Amino acid sequence: MTHDTNEHARAAMGLVVGTTETATIEGISAAGADPEAMAHTPAADAELIAYGDVLEAPAVPVSPSGCPTPALVTRAVRDLVGFDLVTIDAGLGVETAAPTVSLGDRAGNDIRKPTAVPDAASLWERGRRYGRRLPADRLVLAESVPGGTTTALAVSEALGVDLSVSSSLPENPIDRKRAVVTAALATSGYSPGELAGQPREALAAVGDPVLAVLAGTAAGALESETDLLLAGGTQQLAVVGLLRAAGIDQPVSVATTPFIAEDPSANVREAAERLGVEVLVTDPGFDRESGTVFERYRAGEAKEGAGMGGALATAAREDVSMERVRTRIATRYEHL
Amino acid sequence: MTHDTNEHARAAMGLVVGTTETATIEGISAAGADPEAMAHTPAADAELIAYGDVLEAPAVPVSPSGCPTPALVTRAVRDLVGFDLVTIDAGLGVETAAPTVSLGDRAGNDIRKPTAVPDAASLWERGRRYGRRLPADRLVLAESVPGGTTTALAVSEALGVDLSVSSSLPENPIDRKRAVVTAALATSGYSPGELAGQPREALAAVGDPVLAVLAGTAAGALESETDLLLAGGTQQLAVVGLLRAAGIDQPVSVATTPFIAEDPSANVREAAERLGVEVLVTDPGFDRESGTVFERYRAGEAKEGAGMGGALATAAREDVSMERVRTRIATRYEHL
Numbered sequence: 001m002t003h004d005t006n007e008h009a010r011a012a013m014g015l016v017v018g019t020t021e022t023a024t025i026e027g028i029s030a031a032g033a034d035p036e037a038m039a040h041t042p043a044a045d046a047e048l049i050a051y052g053d054v055l056e057a058p059a060v061p062v063s064p065s066g067c068p069t070p071a072l073v074t075r076a077v078r079d080l081v082g083f084d085l086v087t088i089d090a091g092l093g094v095e096t097a098a099p100t101v102s103l104g105d106r107a108g109n110d111i112r113k114p115t116a117v118p119d120a121a122s123l124w125e126r127g128r129r130y131g132r133r134l135p136a137d138r139l140v141l142a143e144s145v146p147g148g149t150t151t152a153l154a155v156s157e158a159l160g161v162d163l164s165v166s167s168s169l170p171e172n173p174i175d176r177k178r179a180v181v182t183a184a185l186a187t188s189g190y191s192p193g194e195l196a197g198q199p200r201e202a203l204a205a206v207g208d209p210v211l212a213v214l215a216g217t218a219a220g221a222l223e224s225e226t227d228l229l230l231a232g233g234t235q236q237l238a239v240v241g242l243l244r245a246a247g248i249d250q251p252v253s254v255a256t257t258p259f260i261a262e263d264p265s266a267n268v269r270e271a272a273e274r275l276g277v278e279v280l281v282t283d284p285g286f287d288r289e290s291g292t293v294f295e296r297y298r299a300g301e302a303k304e305g306a307g308m309g310g311a312l313a314t315a316a317r318e319d320v321s322m323e324r325v326r327t328r329i330a331t332r333y334e335h336l
Numbered sequence: 337m338t339h340d341t342n343e344h345a346r347a348a349m350g351l352v353v354g355t356t357e358t359a360t361i362e363g364i365s366a367a368g369a370d371p372e373a374m375a376h377t378p379a380a381d382a383e384l385i386a387y388g389d390v391l392e393a394p395a396v397p398v399s400p401s402g403c404p405t406p407a408l409v410t411r412a413v414r415d416l417v418g419f420d421l422v423t424i425d426a427g428l429g430v431e432t433a434a435p436t437v438s439l440g441d442r443a444g445n446d447i448r449k450p451t452a453v454p455d456a457a458s459l460w461e462r463g464r465r466y467g468r469r470l471p472a473d474r475l476v477l478a479e480s481v482p483g484g485t486t487t488a489l490a491v492s493e494a495l496g497v498d499l500s501v502s503s504s505l506p507e508n509p510i511d512r513k514r515a516v517v518t519a520a521l522a523t524s525g526y527s528p529g530e531l532a533g534q535p536r537e538a539l540a541a542v543g544d545p546v547l548a549v550l551a552g553t554a555a556g557a558l559e560s561e562t563d564l565l566l567a568g569g570t571q572q573l574a575v576v577g578l579l580r581a582a583g584i585d586q587p588v589s590v591a592t593t594p595f596i597a598e599d600p601s602a603n604v605r606e607a608a609e610r611l612g613v614e615v616l617v618t619d620p621g622f623d624r625e626s627g628t629v630f631e632r633y634r635a636g637e638a639k640e641g642a643g644m645g646g647a648l649a650t651a652a653r654e655d656v657s658m659e660r661v662r663t664r665i666a667t668r669y670e671h672l
Contacts, residue, residue, distance in 0.1 A: 050422075051470065051471050051472075052471055053471045055466070055469045055470070055471075082418055086386075086435050087435060097437060097466060097469070098437070099422050099423060099435035099436055099437045100435055100436065100437075101433060101434070101435045101436075130391070130433060133391045133433065134387065134391070135387050135388055135389045135391075136387075
């Protein structure tokens with residue numbers, strides 16, 4: 001594997017995890033069977049990818065209809081490729097048995113409060129310092145934060161970046177999200193686009209701790225010329241919007257799944273073009289399989305998250321066939 | 337590598353790190369250039385094995401005479417074998433950029449104080465819970481704690497286990513250590529052997545947090561029938577003494593280096609036999625190379641620690657030649 005054939009090129013995934021009260025707003029996220037379970041989703045994702053199973057977390061996250069977390073796919077790829085993993089805690093709010101680098105220590109507030117992330121600037125800076133020093137040759141930055149697409153939308157609105165967002169629900173509750181975002185900007189006292197060029201202020205007003213750490217870590221990794229791949233959907237486009245707002249103009253790639261790339265409610269390709277982002281889509285070929293996981297994803301659930309698109313891109317890069325990935329996903333799913 | 341040929345058998349190293357004020361007693365440890373540097377040694381070892389370099393820690397640990405930490409060897413093997421790593425924080429006392437599972441949060445007291453580890457029973461229990469749930473098929477448990485051989489000697493004395501101990505110094509300051517141990521038992525109010533069968537009490541009185549977490553994690557791993565290898569020298573024999581005192585009679589293996597196994601001041605093989613432990617010695621063939629690292633180790637410095645013996649055993653098990661290991665050590669050393 002990579003370690004052996006090329007001892008110097010180390011691929012690593014940085015999984016940034018955290019929570020925001022925003023996730024508890026009814027109807028905006030499917031990242032957990034219910035609000036109680038959702039609070040544990042990022043920690044459970046981190047444990048699943050680190051160990052192949054949950055330890056402290058009460059259960060492997062599933063949506064209300066039984067669709068398993070995309071972290072299952074990320075872990076299945078890790079079984080095959082063996083990439084290094086660093087879980088970065090941006091503010092989990094619960095105990096976890098996953099090994100973490102702790103950069104934050106509190107959940108984000110509901111973005112409809114005046115301030116969502118009081119320490120956004122410090123989280124960005126801690127991320128930047130960490131990203132700059134991390135000696136990976138290739139870094140895949142991923143995230144797990146329920147409610148994250150809503151905060152991504154809010155931050156982008158504040159920055160004046162046009163970003164339609166995707167959803168972990170098959171029917172994207174986009175009107176619900178827009179209403180939350182409108183309320184969020186109003187209570188923070190900003191009109192759309194008023195925080196153009198002020199990424200830390202936008203994060204503090206209507207962001208979440210994971211976005212702040214992601215953007216900071218990405219900025220640091222780019223500073224030290226690490227080969228960077230942002231893994232995810234619209235949240236990672238929001239990260240690019242934040243980087244651009246900070247005056248960072250380097251080329252950036254986003255790896256995502258076809259479930260996001262082809263989501264008609266979120267025009268990822270157009271938004272990516274505006275931001276000067278290369279979008280890497282890896283098709284895992286779920287249409288060739290039957291079984292709950294493959295069917296739920298085909299029906300538009302979950303779609304992406306917890307590094308799924310980045311893991312699939314890594315598998316493709318390491319010449320691991322998608323057939324092997326699918327077989328491994330099925331085995332992992334049965335095991336649960 | 338292992339991930340690819342056998343997707344189900346995952347080898348993992350659990351590196352337990354922490355500190356004890358005992359290390360600041362003059363002349364008992366070489367795990368750092370001076371007392372200030374020594375306080376950072378376990379965190380630096382953890383970062384070095386996790387990332388291949390230090391991030392937060394001020395420098396890669398070296399002895400006063402310039403011998404690099406055995407963590408360098410562990411990392412060199414990890415470059416070649418790519419085993420999973422979990423760093424378990426038993427009480428580092430300093431910030432680290434290494435991803436950690438935090439089971440403890442304070443340094444141990446100087447063992448000459450009445451109580452060395454007030455929360456020893458809780459550390460043992462947290463380790464046990466973690467070790468029981470950790471889904472590794474093969475777990476190599478390692479340690480980094482300056483002053484650890486002195487606390488190991490003290491705990492063994494309290495338990496009435498005959499254990500001569502080794503040292504990271506070429507001339508083992510055994511008389512100095514024995515004087516510290518005698519003072520430690522006296523202030524705690526115990527005579528040698530008085531805590532036979534009471535491992536948690538012995539740890540609380542004269543142990544360190546790393547020993548408590550190691551013993552607990554080992555106990556948990558044995559409960560869940562994980563294939564367990566204790567990596568290290570006399571400290572790991574003390575761990576076995578603690579397990580035996582807790583009534584755990586399962587066969588246990590200790591992987592160590594020839595520098596420990598052949599240390600005339602510490603009769604490891606005899607102590608191992610008394611405890612019913614299989615000792616696995618892997619010779620890295622340092623006598624075939626010139627250069628600082630190899631010469632310092634041949635002169636009896638450092639000897640073992642931070643998983644060195646366990647890493648060498650893992651390399652041998654994965655059919656990675658010691659020649660490749662030595663070449664990689666030399667490259668890593670130049671890189672620093």
